[in-house]
Amino acid sequence: MIKNIIFDFGNVFILWDPRRIFKNIVPAGQLDAFMRDIWRDEWNENLDRGATLAENARHLCAHYPEHARYIAYYHEHWRESLGDVDAGSVALLADLKRAGLRAYGLSNWSAETFPIARAEHPFFDMLDGIVISGEVGVCKPDPAIYNILLERHRLLPGECFFIDDRQDNVDAALKLGIAAVRFQSAAQVRATLEAMKIL
DSSP states (O other): OOOEEEEOOBTTTEEEOTHHHHTTTSOTTOHHHHHHHTOOTHHHHHHHTTOOHHHHHHHHHHHOGGGHHHHHHHHHTGGGGEEEEOHHHHHHHHHHHHTTOEEEEEEOOOTTTHHHHHHHOGGGGGOSEEEEHHHHTOOTTSHHHHHHHHHHTTOOGGGEEEEESOHHHHHHHHHTTOEEEEOSOHHHHHHHHHHTTOO
16 A cells, blocks of 8 residues: 655756756857766756765866866856746645655755755655755765665555656656656646555
């Protein structure tokens, strides 16, 4: 029986897209090429694993000095990567809580920047617990971070349902015995939960 719903945050509750930052500095018509040829996932993944903004900037500039201007801009304007809150996801969370389920957050996010975003969005207060990758030093889809959440809140995998926008993260949850679905829309997830008689 499912008793606990575990949510990812980025692109589930809050739109996250680094293109939103670089569209303000990369010349018009060159953004696609920039994201393909210059942007590296590690620019953000280092933050998700626990690096501070300052540490990450120093590290990246040492490895990619030719892109120092863009690296500095990324760190100075990180909040611009965040878009609107998905009202449907917030409504779904509220309905799950009213139905008596417990809800948790499991997100790859910087320990330095997450508290800023959390303070701006009251829906985070509806969650019964949150594990942030930057705080524990390990990211999804590493099974260790799922186990941290399970152990910290004394959750049984078979009583949990996980929602994430990335298939590799969903697959990792499934391997641990956690029911899971890839997020495409709040309506799609709601329909899945209703079909499974969870909501």
